[in-house]
Amino acid sequence: MGTAERINSSQRTLPYVEIMDSTLRDGEQTNGVSFLPHEKLMVARMLLHDVNVDRIEVASARVSEGEKEAVRMICRYADQIGKLDRVEVLGFVDGHLSVDWIADCGGKVINLLAKGSLKHCTHQLQKTPENHIADIKETVEYATSKGLSVNLYLEDWSNGMKDSPEYVYQLMDELSSVSTIKRFMLPDTLGVMNPLQVIEYFRKMIKRYPDIHFDFHAHNDYDLAVSNSLAAVLSGAKGLHVTVNGLGERCGNAPMASVQAILKDQFHAKTGIVEDQLNGISRLVEGYSGIAVAPNQPIVGENVFTQVAGVHADGDTKDKLYYNELIPERFGRKREYALGKNSGKANIAKNLEELGLELTPEQTKRVTQRITELGDKKEIVTQEDLPYIVSDVLKHDAPEDKVKLISYVVSTAYGLKPGANIKVEINGQQYDGSAVGDGQYDAFVKALRYIYKKYLNRTFPILANYQVSIPPGGRTDALVQTVITWHYNDGLLRTRGLDADQTEAAIKATFKMLNIVESNL
Numbered sequence: 175m176g177t178a179e180r181i182n183s184s185q186r187t188l189p190y191v192e193i194m195d196s197t198l199r200d201g202e203q204t205n206g207v208s209f210l211p212h213e214k215l216m217v218a219r220m221l222l223h224d225v226n227v228d229r230i231e232v233a234s235a236r237v238s239e240g241e242k243e244a245v246r247m248i249c250r251y252a253d254q255i256g257k258l259d260r261v262e263v264l265g266f267v268d269g270h271l272s273v274d275w276i277a278d279c280g281g282k283v284i285n286l287l288a289k290g291s292l293k294h295c296t297h298q299l300q301k302t303p304e305n306h307i308a309d310i311k312e313t314v315e316y317a318t319s320k321g322l323s324v325n326l327y328l329e330d331w332s333n334g335m336k337d338s339p340e341y342v343y344q345l346m347d348e349l350s351s352v353s354t355i356k357r358f359m360l361p362d363t364l365g366v367m368n369p370l371q372v373i374e375y376f377r378k379m380i381k382r383y384p385d386i387h388f389d390f391h392a393h394n395d396y397d398l399a400v401s402n403s404l405a406a407v408l409s410g411a412k413g414l415h416v417t418v419n420g421l422g423e424r425c426g427n428a429p430m431a432s433v434q435a436i437l438k439d440q441f442h443a444k445t446g447i448v449e450d451q452l453n454g455i456s457r458l459v460e461g462y463s464g465i466a467v468a469p470n471q472p473i474v475g476e477n478v479f480t481q482v483a484g485v486h487a488d489g490d491t492k493d494k495l496y497y498n499e500l501i502p503e504r505f506g507r508k509r510e511y512a513l514g515k516n517s518g519k520a521n522i523a524k525n526l527e528e529l530g531l532e533l534t535p536e537q538t539k540r541v542t543q544r545i546t547e548l549g550d551k552k553e554i555v556t557q558e559d560l561p562y563i564v565s566d567v568l569k570h571d572a573p574e575d576k577v578k579l580i581s582y583v584v585s586t587a588y589g590l591k592p593g594a595n596i597k598v599e600i601n602g603q604q605y606d607g608s609a610v611g612d613g614q615y616d617a618f619v620k621a622l623r624y625i626y627k628k629y630l631n632r633t634f635p636i637l638a639n640y641q642v643s644i645p646p647g648g649r650t651d652a653l654v655q656t657v658i659t660w661h662y663n664d665g666l667l668r669t670r671g672l673d674a675d676q677t678e679a680a681i682k683a684t685f686k687m688l689n690i691v692e693s694n695l
């Protein structure tokens with residue numbers, strides 16, 4: 175029996191795990207990320223109201239006036255919905271300064287940053303443990319007097335346990351009896367732990383201080399943030415710190431969606447999180463932060479519910495052969511069947527059927543062929559692209575084209591204008607032409623124009639409008655739609671081309687136009 179089976183079969187039930195989201199504080203420390211105050215409010219709103227995390231850490235005290243404004247807005251909002259006690263601000267052991275800053279914003283909770291390793295205490299702070307403990311107590315007392323509740327971070331706790339456990343115990347012995355400290359938050363600040371160490375150190379802490387509420391705060395430097403979070407919970411941590419999309423300094427923190435899925439599926443733990451909001455919050459933070467989520471990021475990545483190989487779609491229709499508990503709808507998403515060079519016939523047929531499109535076997539074959547071609551050129555084509563592909567393919571059903579593109583080369587070189595060399599067949603006769611232009615497509619059209627004028631002595635419709643877009647509902651990247659409007663016979667003629675390549679799409683639209691013109695002669 176494999177490990178996963180053993181865990182599942184043991185059906186262990188964990189108590190409630192508190193989730194604290196630090197996207198707006200630790201997450202914002204991601205290189206290049208800075209949220210505007212109203213963006214912070216929108217994220218906080220969604221976290222508290224829709225995702226329903228237990229607590230959010232929204233800022234570091236004393237950072238800036240802009241930050242103050244954001245914290246004020248969040249506190250005002252949280253107060254309105256009765257959740258002000260869930261909003262936390264990181265503060266420092268600095269006498270009255272941080273506490274006053276937070277109180278001034280209307281905040282009710284300070285997450286006080288104390289030193290969790292002897293090295294940080296003596297080298298960085300240049301204090302003796304006794305002095306540091308006295309300073310912490312003073313700040314805690316002041317916070318309490320101002321009506322703030324206090325959680326205490328032991329910064330660099332992981333190294334503290336490794337190199338100076340006596341220091342950690344000295345600190346805890348002195349502070350665990352301070353009744354106004356609600357939680358002790360144990361961070362792996364430098365992301366150096368592995369799950370076995372997390373288990374060992376947490377067990378030591380919990381054995382010594384059985385009544386204390388400990389949070390664990392992971393960093394992902396060894397790609398172990400999620401595993402370490404679980405190890406902490408298994409060893410008695412009552413709360414976990416996460417961020418949306420795993421944002422955070424260096425390699426970031428534990429991603430909320432992954433932590434949630436694994437807590438629930440692998441360990442049958444309870445949290446307050448509303449799972450079908452996880453994709454929404456991921457997209458919101460992705461947009462505001464400008465940090466793209468990797469396409470293969472579990473739960474929230476673009477491709478994780480897109481099945482590419484035809485055999486899977488086949489298995490899905492047959493007997494749910496590829497089933498697991500990570501169902502996309504659970505997280506507010508939908509399964510997609512990618513259409514590409516690996517799509518089997520079953521895959522494409524299933525997609526056509528879902529769209530209610532009935533095609534003849536011959537048409538299906540051509541659609542499949544077209545998808546394979548597109549798949550060879552670029553990324554993933556999905557069901558949403560399918561209607562456009564079908565209409566593109568079927569429009570080619572027009573009787574034998576009178577104007578055909580035989581071959582072409584377009585070129586761009588530094589310091590030179592783009593050029594085009596083309597060979598076309600018009601009513602059975604082949605012609606060559608070349609031209610330079612302001613862009614590749616412009617050069618292409620000029621070469622065509624040259625052929626029409628020189629060999630056929632005919633005018634060529636004037637371009638009125640040129641529009642490039644991604645088909646509505648379709649994916650970025652996979653397909654480009656070009657709609658070109660031409661002046662023709664005192665009116666306008668509009669044609670459309672679809673391709674993975676923008677110039678190709680425009681060329682297709684142009685040939686559609688030329689064939690319409692040719693058959694109207």
Ligand SMILES: [Zn+2]
Pocket residue numbers: 200361363391393422
């Ligand atoms: Zn951190």
